[in-house]
Amino acid sequence: MEWVLHEAEQPATVSAELVARGLELSPIPMVHLTLENGGLELFAMNRAYRLAGLGVVATRSPMIADLGDRIIAFR
Secondary structure, eight states: OOOOOOTTSOHHHHHHHHHHHHHTTOSSOOEEEEEETTEEEEEEEOHHHHHTTOOSSGGGOHHHHHHHHHHHHHO
């Protein structure tokens, strides 16, 4: 059996959707971060994270502003 990936289902989109679904299982604010071009990007987040006001765009996220340098140094 050969798997065919349709143009509408790009691997990154499917991955983000699966990660987001997993994060939704937790009632606490959770985010999946990626390191892109030396900075952090918000790959996926759950509803609790969005409602907590922790930011939906990395450049405007108060969490990234406070913890971003420490998170990057930790890697």
